[in-house]
Amino acid sequence: MTVVNLLQRQIERRAELVCHSRNRSLPVDLGKSSFEPIDNGVQFIQQHYKLDSVHSEYSSPVARIVWDADARHWELYIPTREDNSEMWVPYPFLSKSSDLTAVMREIEKDPKSYFWS
Numbered sequence: 387m388t389v390v391n392l393l394q395r396q397i398e399r400r401a402e403l404v405c406h407s408r409n410r411s412l413p414v415d416l417g418k419s420s421f422e423p424i425d426n427g428v429q430f431i432q433q434h435y436k437l438d439s440v441h442s443e444y445s446s447p448v449a450r451i452v453w454d455a456d457a458r459h460w461e462l463y464i465p466t467r468e469d470n471s472e473m474w475v476p477y478p479f480l481s482k483s484s485d486l487t488a489v490m491r492e493i494e495k496d497p498k499s500y501f502w503s
Contacts, residue, residue, distance in 0.1 A: 390426065390455065393426075394423065394426065394453075396486065397427060397428050397453070398423055398428060400486060400487075400490050401421040401428045401430065401451075401490070402421070403490075404419070404430075404493060404494045405419040405420055405421055405430075407494060408502070417432040417502070418432070418433045418435070419433075419448075419502070420432075424450065424452070426452050426454075426455070427450060427451045427452035427453055428450070429447060429449070429450045430448040430449045430451075430493060430501070431445045431447055431448060432445065432446050432448050432502060447465045447472070448464075448493075448502065449462060449463065449464055449465075449477070449493050449500075450463040450464075450474055451463075451486075451489055451490075451493075454482075459483060459484045460482065460483055460484070460486055460489050461476065461482050462476070462477040462481055462482070462489050462492065462493075463476060463477060464476075464477050464500055464501070477492070479492070479498055479500075
């Protein structure tokens with residue numbers, strides 16, 4: 387197993403824990419946290435529900451964490467809309483870190499209300 391595969395498994399496991407922690411303490415009408423694997427990282431998604439439904443009505447991207455192998459750090463991105471297309475820009479408060487725990491904590495706690503609001 388290569389280093390990249392180990393890092394991918396590590397970030398997916400951490401993303402799973404972040405989503406579980408957030409979903410446990412929030413009512414469904416505020417949306418549920420989930421994630422999907424992407425190349426060298428994960429993308430966090432917020433699923434939105436109607437009040438009387440158990441199925442997600444729609445979902446929206448929240449954040450993206452990607453491993454930069456050359457620089458040997460994690461990069462954190464947030465979505466933005468420009469000219470009716472979705473783009474990813476660096477998160478202004480912690481765009482890069484070698485500490486995955488710090489990046490995950492930023493997404494889970496959302497101290498600047500960038501991700502889950």
